[in-house]
Amino acid sequence: MSNQPKVVAFQGERGAYSEAAAVSYFGRNINPLPCASFEAVFEAVVQGQARQGIIPIENSLAGSIHRNYDLLLRYNLTIVGEVQLRVAHQLMVLPGVAPANVQRIYSHPQALAQCERSITAHFPHAERVTTYDTAGSAKMLREQNITAGAAIAGQRAAEIYDMEILRRDFEDNPENYTRFLIIAPEPVAPRSEAKTSIVFSMRNAPGALFKSMAVFALRDIDLTKIESRPWQGKRWQYMFYLDFIGSQEQPHCRNALNNLQEITGFLRILGSYDREV
Amino acid sequence: MSNQPKVVAFQGERGAYSEAAAVSYFGRNINPLPCASFEAVFEAVVQGQARQGIIPIENSLAGSIHRNYDLLLRYNLTIVGEVQLRVAHQLMVLPGVAPANVQRIYSHPQALAQCERSITAHFPHAERVTTYDTAGSAKMLREQNITAGAAIAGQRAAEIYDMEILRRDFEDNPENYTRFLIIAPEPVAPRSEAKTSIVFSMRNAPGALFKSMAVFALRDIDLTKIESRPWQGKRWQYMFYLDFIGSQEQPHCRNALNNLQEITGFLRILGSYDREV
Numbered sequence: 426m427s428n429q430p431k432v433v434a435f436q437g438e439r440g441a442y443s444e445a446a447a448v449s450y451f452g453r454n455i456n457p458l459p460c461a462s463f464e465a466v467f468e469a470v471v472q473g474q475a476r477q478g479i480i481p482i483e484n485s486l487a488g489s490i491h492r493n494y495d496l497l498l499r500y501n502l503t504i505v506g507e508v509q510l511r512v513a514h515q516l517m518v519l520p521g522v523a524p525a526n527v528q529r530i531y532s533h534p535q536a537l538a539q540c541e542r543s544i545t546a547h548f549p550h551a552e553r554v555t556t557y558d559t560a561g562s563a564k565m566l567r568e569q570n571i572t573a574g575a576a577i578a579g580q581r582a583a584e585i586y587d588m589e590i591l592r593r594d595f596e597d598n599p600e601n602y603t604r605f606l607i608i609a610p611e612p613v614a615p616r617s618e619a620k621t622s623i624v625f626s627m628r629n630a631p632g633a634l635f636k637s638m639a640v641f642a643l644r645d646i647d648l649t650k651i652e653s654r655p656w657q658g659k660r661w662q663y664m665f666y667l668d669f670i671g672s673q674e675q676p677h678c679r680n681a682l683n684n685l686q687e688i689t690g691f692l693r694i695l696g697s698y699d700r701e702v
Numbered sequence: 703m704s705n706q707p708k709v710v711a712f713q714g715e716r717g718a719y720s721e722a723a724a725v726s727y728f729g730r731n732i733n734p735l736p737c738a739s740f741e742a743v744f745e746a747v748v749q750g751q752a753r754q755g756i757i758p759i760e761n762s763l764a765g766s767i768h769r770n771y772d773l774l775l776r777y778n779l780t781i782v783g784e785v786q787l788r789v790a791h792q793l794m795v796l797p798g799v800a801p802a803n804v805q806r807i808y809s810h811p812q813a814l815a816q817c818e819r820s821i822t823a824h825f826p827h828a829e830r831v832t833t834y835d836t837a838g839s840a841k842m843l844r845e846q847n848i849t850a851g852a853a854i855a856g857q858r859a860a861e862i863y864d865m866e867i868l869r870r871d872f873e874d875n876p877e878n879y880t881r882f883l884i885i886a887p888e889p890v891a892p893r894s895e896a897k898t899s900i901v902f903s904m905r906n907a908p909g910a911l912f913k914s915m916a917v918f919a920l921r922d923i924d925l926t927k928i929e930s931r932p933w934q935g936k937r938w939q940y941m942f943y944l945d946f947i948g949s950q951e952q953p954h955c956r957n958a959l960n961n962l963q964e965i966t967g968f969l970r971i972l973g974s975y976d977r978e979v
Contacts, residue, residue, distance in 0.1 A: 462815075462818070483765075484768075485768065485931075485932075486768050486769055487765070487767070487768065487769070488760075488764070488765035488767060488768050489765040489766070490764070490765060491761075491762065491763050491765050492763055492764070533811060533832075534811060534832070534833075534834050537834075538739075541739070553834070555810075555811070555832040555833055555834055556832055557811055557814075557830070557832055632919040632922065634915060634925055634928065635912075635915045635918070635919035638911060638912045638915050639912065641912070642909040642912035645909070648911055648930070649930075649932070650930050650932075651911065651928055651929070651930050652928070652929045652930065653925070653926075653927050653928050653929065654762075655762075655926070
């Protein structure tokens, strides 16, 4: 079995940005398992169809993906790695299709919106056609042999569906990054500078958040992410997402977590993993 | 002029959730101005076509809308109010269309995804058709007289396009809330419990965030939101989004802001406004 490529579950069609992130993290010798939903990614790992899963957790333009934090709390999996990917949109066609033939541009509405100015500048008369998925729009052009259209998707979708890239890096704003997490049933021991992700809740008596920051500041532990999320219908109740530098196995981090446990209502350690540099 | 309904700019088609939020905040006697993009909402207010604008800033499932924080920093407008709306998706058809006739279901992919289980349960054979906009899908059914399909959009879209609601509250997860901000050229004086939104940046020397929390904790000022956002390409540089209870005109808040200014590289007060209770 160990010679078989590792199965990695991701959400989307073959060629999706999540698959590109998996290849960037694991290398090309993986067996990517496309899943219809984020929940299906977690299920595939829990049930053993995949060794690991990859999920987007925050995007530089769109923010944190709370849905995946919810699933991290619901499933008993652990974070074992992280990888950041620049979301570079490529405008692609079936090989040989000329720009003048592009009457329709197919993609997910978010990708179409992120390329709005480029479309208007280069294809002022093209009709926008919305699809479920960026990679899925390339797949559709290939399967239905659509020669009067172009798709907006990632480089990897162009490779998988054998499309020709007509315009590279077609997005209006290149500062579009997504951070992905690798999830697995068992924790790993970080080998380089480690990062730990936790979720906790507090009732916001004045200064409660300040106290929780103090347990890290007192031990010179750096935070790389802090985010509050209100609990709907519960005024003054918050969940906090926090990432810090260090592994839960290191004594000063262990002490900080024990200290935090004393003052929070709920605390869950989502995992310690190598920090991407 | 004062008898004319106030013009309020929002992003989306007539009947969008942003328009529903505007009606919830201002009442029915407004003149809603649909805009093609968030940027166009800001422009409409800056150029005086609209008195105020309304923008979504965070969603309970999808997180903060960083794009609108970016625009708040770019434009010289101020926040004058907030309103929270439950995103309740309605499945609607042209009047008289029976459930058995629904062969296609039209909506924005996010809305289709949020109703996935309901669609599968009630319309197992329906094809999903993605559109740009939830309200836009209702508009399309009306304009093209599509009787073999249903649209997923908000109650207000049903009213505007005279659609019949076939299934109410069709979403899988009712805990879907969006918080909207009202933006205007001039600040207002809050009349009840106030909230203030700020953005600041810090270089993350260990404990830097802790120090910035201290300026509020020392004055017993409650925080209702804190979120870090990494600056791409600048390791250890962060923007922070913070909301606290109180108005910038109150002395203890003014002192906290002056104190924060001493220790941050960049600080912008986005506005003080009545807190929605």
